[in-house]
Amino acid sequence: AQKVTQAQTEISVVEKEDVTLDCVYETRDTTYYLFWYKQPPSGELVFLIRRNSFDEQNEISGRYSWNFQKSTSSFNFTITASQVVDSAVYFCALSSYNQGGKLIFGQGTELSVKP
């Protein structure tokens, strides 16, 4: 069975702090994709990143960075110098070719960035 676990339910930081959101996944498939989505208070889902299982290279996009480690089945997300606008719920998700591309979501981490 496939599963995504985000152990941190809520995180609260002060602006300009760095924060890491953890994501651990389980799958037996060798070809799969990992995602991060942001859900601001307005409710829409904003795509942040997709990673395939054959590419373990870390990625940086502005203040955002992602660390993918197959050895520990983790795909962690770090926000550097957090801002109030980063306050949202962040979801990690998994899909695989063999499962028809449907997304398995973690429970989400609610990030609160205080000024």
Add this chain to the structure above:
Amino acid sequence: DADVTQTPRNRITKTGKRIMLECSQTKGHDRMYWYRQDPGLGLQLIYYSFDVKDINKGEISDGYSVSRQAQAKFSLSLESAIPNQTALYFCATSDFQARQFFGPGTRLTVL
């Protein structure tokens, strides 16, 4: 214009009523999905469709039905709504690289 649209955006209905949520997409994707999000939880898959003739149940399909009228349209129906179906509903499409594109969501309240 948005690539994935959902109507209505908000709906309040009563227990026992039939309700339909509609989803349209202009992305040209064959794969479409309906998800449900309960407060404080991640999204759960209700139904998904690979094309007009291929519809599959997801994790929580009981109490729901779907119709894929065309490649671009995928509707979700609640035959007899109940209060625990109060949730935020998302439609999504998927491209060949497994990226999913979500609609803005429909907030449904069943009284």
